[in-house]
Amino acid sequence: MTNITLQYLTQEQVDQFYRDGYLRLPHFLSPDETEALLTRARQLLSDFSVEDHPLTKFTTGDDNHVGDDYFLTSGDKIRYFLEEEAIDKDGKLTRPKEKAVNKIGHGLHELDPAYRKVTLENPAIKGVARDLRFHHDPVALQSMVICKQQHIGGEVPEHNDSTFLYTDPPSALGFWIPLEKCTAENGALSFLPGSHLTAPITKRFVRLPQGGTGFEELIPPGQAPAHPEGKYTLEACEPGDLVLIHGSVLHKSEKNRSPATRFAYTFHMIESAPHAVYDAKNWLQPTPALPFSRVLDDGPNASVHPAAGRV
Ligand SMILES: O=C(O)CCC(=O)C(=O)O
Numbered sequence: 001m002t003n004i005t006l007q008y009l010t011q012e013q014v015d016q017f018y019r020d021g022y023l024r025l026p027h028f029l030s031p032d033e034t035e036a037l038l039t040r041a042r043q044l045l046s047d048f049s050v051e052d053h054p055l056t057k058f059t060t061g062d063d064n065h066v067g068d069d070y071f072l073t074s075g076d077k078i079r080y081f082l083e084e085e086a087i088d089k090d091g092k093l094t095r096p097k098e099k100a101v102n103k104i105g106h107g108l109h110e111l112d113p114a115y116r117k118v119t120l121e122n123p124a125i126k127g128v129a130r131d132l133r134f135h136h137d138p139v140a141l142q143s144m145v146i147c148k149q150q151h152i153g154g155e156v157p158e159h160n161d162s163t164f165l166y167t168d169p170p171s172a173l174g175f176w177i178p179l180e181k182c183t184a185e186n187g188a189l190s191f192l193p194g195s196h197l198t199a200p201i202t203k204r205f206v207r208l209p210q211g212g213t214g215f216e217e218l219i220p221p222g223q224a225p226a227h228p229e230g231k232y233t234l235e236a237c238e239p240g241d242l243v244l245i246h247g248s249v250l251h252k253s254e255k256n257r258s259p260a261t262r263f264a265y266t267f268h269m270i271e272s273a274p275h276a277v278y279d280a281k282n283w284l285q286p287t288p289a290l291p292f293s294r295v296l297d298d299g300p301n302a303s304v305h306p307a308a309g310r311v
Helices: 011-020 031-047 113-118 123-132
Strands: 022-025 078-082 101-106 138-146 156-159 173-178 189-191 203-207 213-217 242-246 251-253 264-271
Touching: 011 022, 011 123, 011 242, 031 101, 031 113, 031 138, 123 173, 123 242
Parallel strands: none
Antiparallel strands: 022 242, 078 101, 101 138, 138 264, 156 251, 173 242, 173 264, 189 251, 203 213
């Protein structure tokens, strides 16, 4: 095997990522960088106008995943999705808008200077993408601030990211940066270590021909391998850590019933053509005005990591 010189990660970190399917890098962003993102997120929440908002809730279940036009055309915009519990039966907000938003998405990494700086303009992110060699030529395709509001922060059920950001072959890679302390009480992420090695992508989240979104089965029901065995590991985090998430690893986060918010910034990369196909069925579509940006601006990786093959 060719000897690869690592610039940002250690060999142990690379090995751990491919073994567990995720990796936490403590103190990835400086306290000032992290604080700037948190301040900007709060500013966005305070500037957002609820008057002309369709009151789109962010729901994640198998049968009722959000899929309206406000969501489907959010890839090249900065839009606001509300916590389910923040809207009453008459469709009115039950709390101030700043405490009602579940997440802000999906074009922050392109459009907002503070978020762009830590994503597309960040040499450390490029260094990680280079060292991990998960992709030949990664593109960044979406970003979100997930607010996980105090008391009502919604659960994110068990899933893997390649279901939602599907390529053939699957190639999603998540970058998840807590902007506040994450604990068992306020909905820290947890992972099923190694599940990326045995849990194939069985379905994909698509735009339905009749409108809205749904799931398309990739493996006929009954033919998928059994759910991987093992115990979930809670990954408590400090603000500014970076968690790398393999697109096939199973992970989730619980409801936040605590008095503390749990803001996090996350974005995803996928492999680009000709190494993987991203098709028109995906809910998220690049637009002529805002195509997906290449991450490695000084050329693709010559080869991918031998363990980057997807189940
Ligand atoms: O932030 C969370 O609670 C969930 C994030 C997540 O699972 C994801 O981005 O894939």
